[in-house]
Amino acid sequence: MQIQKNYPLKALNSFGVSISADLFTKLVSTSDVDQLIQWRKDNPDTSCLLIGGGSNMLFRDDFSGLAVSVALSGRALTSEDDDAYYISAAAGENWHEFVRWTIDQGYAGLENLSLIPGTVGAAPMQNIGAYGVELGDRLERLSAVDLITGERRVFSNEDCEFAYRDSFFKRQPADSWLIESVTFRLAKQPEWVVAYAGVDAALDGQEPSARLISDVIIALRQSKLPDPKVIGNAGSFFKNPIMGTAEWEALKVLFPNLPGYPQKDGSDTVKTSAGWLIDQCEWKAFRDKDAGIYEKHALVLVNHGEASGAEIWALAERVIGSVSSKFGIVLEAEPRVIA
Ligand SMILES: Cc1cc2nc3c(=O)[nH]c(=O)nc-3n(C[C@H](O)[C@H](O)[C@H](O)COP(=O)(O)OP(=O)(O)OC[C@H]3O[C@@H](n4cnc5c(N)ncnc54)[C@H](O)[C@@H]3O)c2cc1C
Known part of the structure; x- marks a missing residue:
């Protein structure tokens, strides 16, 4: 297991945010995994981050720890x-x-x-x-x-x-x-x-x-959906909210077009559409510098080029705030937000 310093992670996150990790390693074998376990024992105060394709992550800042690319194959x-x-x-x-x-x-x-x-x-x-x-x-x-x-x-x-x-x-x-x-x-x-x-x-x-x-x-x-190789994104940025059936029915009185999909797990809950909620707040195609909402899909936050993770997250918080004000529903981010 080789460790590199000040490693750029732009190619390892599908938002294409220009950040770096203090330390970086790639796991290609079981022996590398065993060495990582030992490394963590030897360095208990250094945080460690597992990365696959980086397509479900938003880095708000540089990562001050060991970023681990999981590259086991077969x-x-x-x-x-x-x-x-x-x-x-x-x-x-x-x-x-x-x-x-x-x-x-x-x-x-x-x-x-x-x-x-x-x-x-x-x-x-x-x-x-x-x-x-x-x-x-x-x-x-x-x-x-x-x-x-x-x-x-x-x-x-x-x-x-x-x-x-x-x-x-x-x-x-x-x-x-x-x-x-x-x-x-x-x-x-x-x-x-x-x-x-x-x-x-x-x-x-x-x-x-x-x-x-x-x-x-x-x-x-x-x-x-936008191709991350062309426009940085992490797919759906918010989870579809799940709420009690009574709560959903009360909202439906106020918003007759509110989508609802009764859950089949016997929990008396309904899943609604985060994309629809965001669309109602007229965010689709919004852009603030290079952070934006995809023009064809209100659920997808995009990086038009040089947006920082902090700018993308700031936009996510504005979306959360407006959906909360209009519907009383607090959206939850689907990707892992780091730092
Ligand atoms: C355009 C686009 C479309 C998408 N569409 C969908 C969709 O339809 N449905 C859907 O569910 N998701 C979708 N996603 C989200 C994403 O593709 C998935 O969540 C995918 O599984 C993330 O894989 P990754 O390797 O990139 O994970 P990463 O982003 O690298 O990591 C995600 C999480 O898993 C952890 N992790 C990574 N590898 C390991 C490992 N080996 N062991 C333990 N933890 C690990 C990371 O630490 C992190 O917490 C989409 C994303 C994009 C960009």
């Missing part, structure tokens, strides 16, 4: 039974390339999660989800190591405690668990999820397949 079919294939991938594998690889190998199940930026290892953190499927619907187990104690543990799907953009790992002290690899259970008789956000219409009567659904979803995403 993917393979590990076993199969009558009903499913079990496919494992190391944490540093690029998520979308992994999804397309599974499709190329003839395994279905991850197609709805096509084109989500980032790495395999970060995907369980916030239980990534899109077009009616969440990671937790397909994950069999994962291997993680406690970076404080060095304990290695296999987590079952249940152990991960997946919820909407949430997991066991997100609720632990930041950077305490390093996810090393993830194993997926991909059914041999897949059930296509197509009745969602324009997928069915785009299929236009064609027989679904993993590749076709993936292609359709890639096209839909490209038409709606």
Whole structure:
């Protein structure tokens, strides 16, 4: 494990914010992970930050600690039974390339999660989800190591405690668990999820397949979301708020067009649309110097070029304030905000 000083992180965060880390290292092997555990024991006062693709982070300032790029690689079919294939991938594998690889190998199940930026290892953190499927619907187990104690543990799907953009790992002290690899259970008789956000219409009567659904979803995403390589962003910047059904019904009286999706977990709650709330406050396409709101999607904060993390965060706070004043709902940021 080699440590570099004053390392620029612009290429390692999808907002493209120009910041640097005091110290930087890249993990490419289990031996590197073991050395990191020892390094943390030797340097208990230096904070440590795990980075996959940096597509769910906003750096408000330079990072004064050790930034750790998780670049463990490898993917393979590990076993199969009558009903499913079990496919494992190391944490540093690029998520979308992994999804397309599974499709190329003839395994279905991850197609709805096509084109989500980032790495395999970060995907369980916030239980990534899109077009009616969440990671937790397909994950069999994962291997993680406690970076404080060095304990290695296999987590079952249940152990991960997946919820909407949430997991066991997100609720632990930041950077305490390093996810090393993830194993997926991909059914041999897949059930296509197509009745969602324009997928069915785009299929236009064609027989679904993993590749076709993936292609359709890639096209839909490209038409709606900015490519971080062109305009810096972290996808949806705010979580969709979940509230009690009675509270939602009371708001609906005041705002008859308020969207609502009753939650299926028996909790008597309704999820509403953060994008709709922000749109009602007329933020779409707003720009303050290089920090802005994407013109096609009110939920996406963008860096038009040279915005600092502090400027992007200041804009996020203005959005939170106006939604709170109008609707009494306090939006929560989805990406991890650092420093
Ligand atoms: C254009 C765009 C579209 C997006 N669309 C979606 C979407 O549809 N659905 C969705 O859910 N998300 C979406 N996202 C968010 C993002 O892609 C996901 O959250 C993704 O999983 C982040 O992966 P990453 O490797 O970039 O994580 P990072 O941003 O590097 O890290 C995210 C968090 O995970 C931690 N972490 C990273 N690697 C590990 C590891 N190996 N072990 C433990 N902790 C780790 C980090 O410390 C951090 O807390 C989108 C982002 C962009 C830019």
